Amino acid sequence: MSETTQANPVFSVRKLWKVFGPKAAKVPGDQAYAGLSAAELRARTGCTAAVRDVSFDVHPGEVFVVMGLSGSGKSTLVRCLTRLIEPTAGSLVMDGEDVLAMDSGRLRELRRHRASMVFQNFGLLPHRSVLDNVAYGLEIQGMGKAERREVAARMVDKVGLEGLGERRPGQLSGGQQQRVGLARALAVDPEVMLFDEPFSALDPLIRRDMQEEVIRLHHEEGRTMVFITHDLNEALRLGDRILLMRDGEVVQLGTPEEIVANPADDYVRDFVRDVPREQVISVRRAMRPAADGEAGTGTALAPGALVSEAIEAVARTGEPARVLDGEKLLGVVGHEQLLAVVAGNGGGAGTSPAEEAAEAAVEDAAEDDSAGADRDGDSASGASESDSGAGDKDSADHGDSDNGKAVAGV
Numbered sequence: 001m002s003e004t005t006q007a008n009p010v011f012s013v014r015k016l017w018k019v020f021g022p023k024a025a026k027v028p029g030d031q032a033y034a035g036l037s038a039a040e041l042r043a044r045t046g047c048t049a050a051v052r053d054v055s056f057d058v059h060p061g062e063v064f065v066v067m068g069l070s071g072s073g074k075s076t077l078v079r080c081l082t083r084l085i086e087p088t089a090g091s092l093v094m095d096g097e098d099v100l101a102m103d104s105g106r107l108r109e110l111r112r113h114r115a116s117m118v119f120q121n122f123g124l125l126p127h128r129s130v131l132d133n134v135a136y137g138l139e140i141q142g143m144g145k146a147e148r149r150e151v152a153a154r155m156v157d158k159v160g161l162e163g164l165g166e167r168r169p170g171q172l173s174g175g176q177q178q179r180v181g182l183a184r185a186l187a188v189d190p191e192v193m194l195f196d197e198p199f200s201a202l203d204p205l206i207r208r209d210m211q212e213e214v215i216r217l218h219h220e221e222g223r224t225m226v227f228i229t230h231d232l233n234e235a236l237r238l239g240d241r242i243l244l245m246r247d248g249e250v251v252q253l254g255t256p257e258e259i260v261a262n263p264a265d266d267y268v269r270d271f272v273r274d275v276p277r278e279q280v281i282s283v284r285r286a287m288r289p290a291a292d293g294e295a296g297t298g299t300a301l302a303p304g305a306l307v308s309e310a311i312e313a314v315a316r317t318g319e320p321a322r323v324l325d326g327e328k329l330l331g332v333v334g335h336e337q338l339l340a341v342v343a344g345n346g347g348g349a350g351t352s353p354a355e356e357a358a359e360a361a362v363e364d365a366a367e368d369d370s371a372g373a374d375r376d377g378d379s380a381s382g383a384s385e386s387d388s389g390a391g392d393k394d395s396a397d398h399g400d401s402d403n404g405k406a407v408a409g410v
C-alpha cells in the first residue's frame with residue numbers, strides 16, 4: 001500500500017515538455033514564457049507547447065488513462081513515451097532505463113517488444129488476412145512463419161474472432177477490425193500497451209463491448225495499459241488512475257473516485273458534473289462515526305463498496321449500513337450521508353466534520369493494522385496511494401510541487 005513497497009514504475013516521467021515550432025528548445029525553462037497561456041505563447045513565439053512540464057509514474061499492472069479535450073496534448077504525450085515524438089525537455093525512464101538516451105536500435109527494440117500501440121484508425125494492412133495482420137509485429141521481430149501464425153491464431157481466438165482469421169480487414173465490422181488491432185498489439189506480448197483513442201470511431205454499443213474486452217484482458221493478464229480518451233465515462237470505467245490534461249498541462253491525477261469526489265479546480269468540477277457520484281464514490285468517503293447501539297445492526301459493507309450498493313442496502317433494511325474492515329467497524333452510512341453524496345455535497349475529503357471524523361477513523365484503523373495488510377485491495381490499484389497524501393510527499397521528494405499542481409501519482 002505504500003510507495004516503498006510498490007514495484008518500480010513502468011514509466012517515470014518528470015518535467016516533460018514537447019514544444020512544436022521555431023526555437024522550441026528555448027521555451028521550457030524560460031521564465032518569460034512560464035506563465036503564458038497557450039494562445040499567448042503561440043502569439044509571442046509561434047510555438048505550441050503541446051506538453052508542458054508534465055510529471056507522473058505509470059505503475060506495473062495499472063490502467064493509466066490520459067484524458068482531456070481535443071488538443072489538450074494527450075496523443076503528443078503518449079507518443080513521447082516511445083519517442084514516436086521526440087520530447088523537447090524533461091526526463092523519461094522506462095523500467096529504470098533512460099529512454100531519451102536510447103540509440104535507434106534500442107528504441108526499435110522498445111517499440112517492437114516492450115510497448116505496442118493500438119490506434120483509433122486500426123492501422124491494418126488491407127491486403128493481408130486477419131491472421132497475417134495479427135502476426136505482423138512478430139514477422140517484424142523475425143519470428144518464423146509457422147510459429148507466428150500459431151501465436152496469431154491464439155490471439156485471434158483470445159479477442160473473440162474465432163473463425164475469421166482468413167478474412168481481409170475490409171470484410172469485418174469496425175468493432176471486429178479494432179479487435180484485430182488489439183490482437184496484433186497483444187501478439188508481441190508487450191510489457192505495456194498504449195491505446196490512442198482506440199474506440200472513438202465505434203458506435204456506442206460496440207464501443208462498450210470493446211471496453212469490456214479491454215477490462216477482461218486486463219483482468220486476465222494484468223498487463224500495464226496507457227489509454228488515451230476524451231470520453232469521461234470511458235476514463236472512469238477503465239482507469240485505475242486518470243491523468244487529466246488541459247492545454248498540455250496536468251490538471252489533476254487521481255483515481256476516478258478522487259477526481260469525482262475532490263475535483264482539483266472548477267475545470268475538473270465542470271468535467272465531472274454529470275457523473276453519477278454514487279457509482280464512483282465509496283462508502284469509506286461517505287460514512288460517519290457509529291453512534292451507540294449501531295455497532296451490531298445494519299448491512300455490513302467493505303470500505304470500498306460503492307455508495308450505490310449502500311443505497312440499495314439502506315433502502316432494503318431501513319437502517320444504516322455498517323462499514324467494516326474485516327471485523328473492525330469503521331463507521332456507518334445512513335440516508336443523510338448517502339443523499340449528500342448523490343446531491344453532490346458529500347463524499348469529498350473533509351467536506352463536513354462528520355466526514356473528517358470518519359476519515360480519522362479510517363486512518364486510526366490503518367495505524368492499528370500493524371501487520372500492514374493491504375486494506376485497499378478492494379479498490380482500484382491506484383487507490384493505494386490515494387488518501388494518504390503520498391502524492392504530496394513524493395512530489396516534494398521530486399521537487400515537483402511547484403504551482404500547487406497535482407503532480408502525478410508519484
Ligand SMILES: Nc1ncnc2c1ncn2[C@@H]1O[C@H](COP(=O)(O)OP(=O)(O)OP(=O)(O)O)[C@@H](O)[C@H]1O
Nearest residue numbers: 020048050068069070071072073074075076077230
Ligand atoms: N506536428 C505538430 N506541429 C505543430 N503543432 C502540433 C503538432 N502536433 C500536435 N500539435 C498541437 O499540439 C497540441 C496538442 O495536440 P495533440 O494531438 O497531442 O492533442 P490531443 O489531446 O491528442 O487531441 P485530439 O483528442 O484531438 O487527438 C494541439 O494544439 C496541436 O495542434
